[in-house]
Amino acid sequence: MIKLIVPNEEYLQSYKEAHAEYADHNVSTYSFTDTSSCDIFAKFDRYRNERDLPPNRVGEDKYWLVDDEKRYFIGEIAIRHRLNDALAQRGGHIGYGVRYSEWNRGYGTKMLALALEKAKELHISPVLITCNDDNPASARVMEKNGFVLGDKIMVSIDGEEHLTRRYWKTIL
Numbered sequence: 817m818i819k820l821i822v823p824n825e826e827y828l829q830s831y832k833e834a835h836a837e838y839a840d841h842n843v844s845t846y847s848f849t850d851t852s853s854c855d856i857f858a859k860f861d862r863y864r865n866e867r868d869l870p871p872n873r874v875g876e877d878k879y880w881l882v883d884d885e886k887r888y889f890i891g892e893i894a895i896r897h898r899l900n901d902a903l904a905q906r907g908g909h910i911g912y913g914v915r916y917s918e919w920n921r922g923y924g925t926k927m928l929a930l931a932l933e934k935a936k937e938l939h940i941s942p943v944l945i946t947c948n949d950d951n952p953a954s955a956r957v958m959e960k961n962g963f964v965l966g967d968k969i970m971v972s973i974d975g976e977e978h979l980t981r982r983y984w985k986t987i988l
Contacts, residue, residue, distance in 0.1 A: 818890070818923075820879045820930040823860055827882055830889035831856075834915035845951060846913030848892060866897070874898050877934065881914075881927040890915060890923050893931045899944065906971045906980050908944035909935065924957040932961065932987055941988040949979035958983045 823831075828851065835848040849856045862868055866875035875897040881890040893912035896903060903909075910931055914923045928945075935943055947954035949968060959965075963983035971980045 823880050827889045837916040841916045908946045910945045925960045928961045942986045
């Protein structure tokens with residue numbers, strides 16, 4: 817069964833494989849955490865409980881979309897507890913990534929729908945989510961989940977200007 821879970825050791829090897837797929841295909845729209853650089857479960861716990869966060873970071877809950885029958889990691893979604901100035905421009909309340917080998921199979925749409933239930937439990941509304949203007953697949957995922965394009969803004973990323981779509985949805 818495909819479901820959203822709190823990250824755990826049972827799916828760690830499959831998560832590492834998804835991280836490698838992103839590296840192999842130069843995917844940069846979302847970053848899975850490099851498991852060789854830290855204890856990801858401790859990191860996820862710090863963010864969930866908003867302890868010892870780097871400056872300008874906000875708390876977030878991470879979830880993994882998995883196929884529990886195959887013990888297979890499909891994707892990751894982060895639900896940020898609130899917005900700071902940077903996230904209000906780019907990133908929003910929710911960020912997600914689907915492993916490269918599972919793109920275009922509807923998993924992003926399903927994962928976002930499930931995450932909206934979690935956001936509702938956290939009393940986050942309205943919800944902001946963003947994507948690069950040249951990422952129509954991500955825009956479709958948002959629109960299929962009832963998000964409405966609020967605007968498009970220019971955002972500076974590493975010294976380069978990028979057009980960013982900002983989508984909103986009220987869920988409470």
